[in-house]
Amino acid sequence: MATLLVHAIEQGLAFGIASLGVFLTYRILKFPDLTVDGSFVTGAAIASLLLVNHGFDPFTVLLIAFAAGGLAGVITGLLNTALGITNLLSGVLTMIMLYSINLRIMGRPNLSLLRVDTATRVIERVWEPLGVVSVLVFIALLTLLVKLLVDAFLKTELGFALRATGDSEQMITAQGVNTKTMKVLGLALSNGLVALSGALVAQYSGFADIGMGIGMIVTGLAAVIIGGTLIRSTRVGWMTTSVLVGSLIYRIAITLALRYGHVVGFQASDLKLITAILVVLALVLPRLREQRLKKVSAC
Amino acid sequence: MKHVRTILVAGLVIAALAVGASAAELKIGISKIVAHPALDAVEQAVMDTLAAAGYTDVEYLLGDAQGDFNVAITIAQNFQAQNADLVVAIATPTALAAAQVYEGSDVPLVFAAVTDPVSAGLIPSATDPSGYGNITGVSDLIPVSSHLALLQEVSSDITKIGLVYNPGEENSAVLTDMALAAAPGLGLEIITASADSTANVPLAAQSLIGRVDAYYVTTDNTVVSAIDSVLSASADAGVPFLMADSTSLPSATLTAGFDYYVHGQAVGDVVLQILGGAAPNTIPAVYQADAEVKLNLDAAALIGLEFPQSIIDQAAAIYYGGIEFSK
Numbered sequence: 123m124a125t126l127l128v129h130a131i132e133q134g135l136a137f138g139i140a141s142l143g144v145f146l147t148y149r150i151l152k153f154p155d156l157t158v159d160g161s162f163v164t165g166a167a168i169a170s171l172l173l174v175n176h177g178f179d180p181f182t183v184l185l186i187a188f189a190a191g192g193l194a195g196v197i198t199g200l201l202n203t204a205l206g207i208t209n210l211l212s213g214v215l216t217m218i219m220l221y222s223i224n225l226r227i228m229g230r231p232n233l234s235l236l237r238v239d240t241a242t243r244v245i246e247r248v249w250e251p252l253g254v255v256s257v258l259v260f261i262a263l264l265t266l267l268v269k270l271l272v273d274a275f276l277k278t279e280l281g282f283a284l285r286a287t288g289d290s291e292q293m294i295t296a297q298g299v300n301t302k303t304m305k306v307l308g309l310a311l312s313n314g315l316v317a318l319s320g321a322l323v324a325q326y327s328g329f330a331d332i333g334m335g336i337g338m339i340v341t342g343l344a345a346v347i348i349g350g351t352l353i354r355s356t357r358v359g360w361m362t363t364s365v366l367v368g369s370l371i372y373r374i375a376i377t378l379a380l381r382y383g384h385v386v387g388f389q390a391s392d393l394k395l396i397t398a399i400l401v402v403l404a405l406v407l408p409r410l411r412e413q414r415l416k417k418v419s420a421c
Numbered sequence: 422m423k424h425v426r427t428i429l430v431a432g433l434v435i436a437a438l439a440v441g442a443s444a445a446e447l448k449i450g451i452s453k454i455v456a457h458p459a460l461d462a463v464e465q466a467v468m469d470t471l472a473a474a475g476y477t478d479v480e481y482l483l484g485d486a487q488g489d490f491n492v493a494i495t496i497a498q499n500f501q502a503q504n505a506d507l508v509v510a511i512a513t514p515t516a517l518a519a520a521q522v523y524e525g526s527d528v529p530l531v532f533a534a535v536t537d538p539v540s541a542g543l544i545p546s547a548t549d550p551s552g553y554g555n556i557t558g559v560s561d562l563i564p565v566s567s568h569l570a571l572l573q574e575v576s577s578d579i580t581k582i583g584l585v586y587n588p589g590e591e592n593s594a595v596l597t598d599m600a601l602a603a604a605p606g607l608g609l610e611i612i613t614a615s616a617d618s619t620a621n622v623p624l625a626a627q628s629l630i631g632r633v634d635a636y637y638v639t640t641d642n643t644v645v646s647a648i649d650s651v652l653s654a655s656a657d658a659g660v661p662f663l664m665a666d667s668t669s670l671p672s673a674t675l676t677a678g679f680d681y682y683v684h685g686q687a688v689g690d691v692v693l694q695i696l697g698g699a700a701p702n703t704i705p706a707v708y709q710a711d712a713e714v715k716l717n718l719d720a721a722a723l724i725g726l727e728f729p730q731s732i733i734d735q736a737a738a739i740y741y742g743g744i745e746f747s748k
Binding site for chain 1: 456484485487488489490491492494495496498499501502503513514517518520521524540541542543553588589590591593594617
């Protein structure tokens with residue numbers, strides 16, 4: 123059971139980085155960005171290609187993946203700001219483009235990293251004394267670093283301008299900020315994070331597959347919304363924490379559903395149904411508790 | 422009252438964990454990437470083969486990743502957490518996920534329905550499995566060039582063959598490349614039409630009408646899920662359709678392929694060898710060879726096709742009037 127929890131947390135945090143990206147566009151910039159289904163794979167694709175064919179260092183490829191994701195975000199941003207295409211459609215168009223581009227990058231639909239020195243393999247070796255939790259600690263530290271960087275950025279002048287662009291475009295334009303630049307920047311950062319996550323997950327999973335990004339927007343939004351419902355705060359530090367918490371809950375729900383679904387009579391094919399039910403419970407129970415407490419204090 | 426509730430919840434959690442810790446003689450994890458007749462047949466055949474060999478006290482942990490590669494990893498981690506004694510992973514992505522999770526472990530891993538285990542990195546070579554420790558299995562690599570030759574035998578007018586496939590599927594991409602490489606040597610030309618999802622298959626199939634003399638589909642999971650649309654397109658075009666999967670006989674003009682239940686039995690045999698004490702890295706991967714030709718006379722009648730006698734002689738079964746008759 124403990125190992126299951128460790129794995130759930132590992133994946134929850136690794137995907138949490140992508141969820142932070144979705145948070146930046148969906149919550150901060152108020153720009154629903156569907157590019158993520160594609161940019162997630164772009165990160166995975168670039169990282170895998172460089173690892174397999176060019177023997178790059180597994181940690182450097184994470185940074186290169188971030189840059190590649192950034193480029194993807196810029197494409198969406200330009201489609202929206204320079205060509206005037208609506209935000210939703212811009213994201214969709216880039217996602218569609220990325221499908222073909224990603225296939226080209228990988229050269230094949232699936233690139234196996236089984237026999238390559240990935241980041242997780244290096245960590246397992248170098249941090250052997252930590253045993254089972256070595257990879258977990260690495261991912262946790264990486265995610266924490268990313269979160270702190272995002273927090274710090276959102277508190278800079280540029281970060282505030284980004285937040286203001288999402289809140290009230292008119293007001294911030296009056297203050298002399300170029301909202302178009304802000305949007306492109308926000309999208310670039312966001313997709314950079316998503317691609318970074320993709321590169322990390324690919325190395326964790328042992329392969330990059332053209333289909334591994336499908337549903338990434340759903341995973342990301344689930345994390346953002348679950349987290350946002352459980353931890354209501356407008357303070358940046360708490361908001362990013364809530365996203366990571368949301369991602370963890372979502373991943374734990376899937377793990378529990380897989381592990382114990384059959385106990386309550388569910389079949390393997392009911393996985394998504396059970397996951398959704400567990401998520402609903404996670405959202406509703408705290409609220410019920412709040413209401414009960416209110417009733418008690420009202421007496 | 423407060424405490425009673427807490428105790429109840431704790432009790433439920435402990436009960437759930439206890440159920441998880443049930444003791445069967447043997448725990449075998451079987452995972453697949455998606456539920457579909459061929460993969461389901463493999464899963465069933467493995468269980469049947471083991472039961473027939475006398476292994477009745479087995480707890481099977483079944484996993485269906487429902488097309489999600491990340492879930493495939495969680496399923497494998499699940500098997501590991503439940504201390505599975507042996508894992509059967511059906512299809513390439515599931516096998517890769519299991520290999521990743523079980524890396525360096527002694528737990529035997531048997532892959533099934535993997536088209537190219539060598540390039541997937543599962544085994545070092547087709548004949549020598551000893552390199553990577555605990556992995557072996559059965560591959561469903563199709564003899565593509567013999568299929569193309571079969572089409573030539575059906576009718577000598579066939580020179581251009583349309584291939585509908587999903588370029589996003591690894592096994593399909595490998596087989597398509599094989600077809601493209603083999604065709605010129607047989608004096609044939611392959612014209613591909615790609616469909617990246619089941620919804621786009623009909624369109625891809627229709628785009629080949631009037632441009633090809635025959636349709637060919639390999640073991641592409643995406644296209645197989647929409648196989649009837651390919652049959653309609655081929656019927657509209659008035660040309661035969663060869664499908665590399667016997668379970669699809671009612672939806673093709675003729676099939677040349679493996680019976681996936683038989684494939685699963687071969688997997689079961691490998692599992693039995695391992696349970697009997699053989700180490701996985703001493704068992705070379707099995708490449709299924711028993712391809713059979715089956716003919717769909719109903720579909721042939723629709724396009725006015727009469728199979729030459731040589732093909733009828735080869736056929737292991739015939740589909741006529743909605744019923745399959747074996748020889």
